Amino acid sequence: MSLGLEKLATESTSHYDNLENMSVRQLLENINNEDKTVPYAVEKCIPQIEALVSQIVPRMKAGGRIFYIGAGTSGRLGIVDASECPPTFGVPHGMVVGIMAGGDKAIRKAVENAEDDTEQAWKDLAEYEINELDTLIGIAASGRTPYVVGGLKEARKNGILTGCIVCNAGSAVAAEAEYPIEAVVGPEFVTGSTRMKAGTAQKLVLNMVSTSVMIQLGRVRGNKMVDMQLSNLKLIERGTRMIMNELQIPHEEAHTLLLQYGSVRNAIDNYQVTK
Secondary structure (H helix, E strand, C coil), X not given: CCCCHHHCHHHCXXXXXXXXXXXXXXXXXXXXXXXXXXXXXXXXXXXXXXXXXXXXXXXXXXXXXXXXXXCHHHHHHHHHHHHHHHHHHCCCCCCEEEEECCCHHXXXXXXXXXXXXXXXXXXXXXXXXXXXXXXXXEEECCCCCHHXXXXXHHHHHCCCEEEEEECCCCCHXXXXXXXXXXXXXXXXXXXXXXXXXXXXXXXXXXXXXXXXXXHHCCCCECCECCCCXXXXXXXXXXXXXXXXXXXXXXXXXXXXXXXXXXXXXXXXXXXXXXX
16 A cells, blocks of 8 residues: 655655765765755745744743654654753753653664654653643654654643644644645755755754744743853853853953852852942
């Protein structure tokens, strides 16, 4: 029985053929030419992204969370975005959560048939006691992943805000999401390899969603990550320079303030209070 993959833009035949006969330079240039089209596909989605972010922000201000669900590359991208929010913006772990079909073991190694279970996503989400203040974003290049479709359907039944990031128009995933984002990037350089352009588009959209939400929540001041975690020497030095530039004080004094107060924001605010 046909799955109808031939109808999907992400499964359509590459613009290039005989890849094995290309030189390394030709391969790289042609992959790059395809990649150049991705930001333009994402640009067309900005109104859709804006609509979703505008719904997320008030919920998070009231204590809500963002959940990402996906399978394969899509699931891994959600986990990457979620895991980078605490160190970048100083938010608690659990404020942005990435869940993928097959569980954490699927991050490194594919779990057979995990994405085909329409009921498992909601079971996974229930472990976090997901509620009406939260937002669920399904990520699926094809727009048809059963794990994601089922999760969105149940979330919507339970009054939870739903969005999605897909790379085909008119998909089953988008039909289950109140605020779909459809970044249609067209054929992949290697036919059907959605870890390429589709994955890049999803990563760009995830960057836009989480970063704009965090800025709206006050987690950036000016253009600086004032709440970033000081987890290594590079970040301590970055924070020190932020304080130096903001307060116009010497490096040693800025470094001492940063270590004393534990964040750029706290160092600057406490310094200004004492002056």
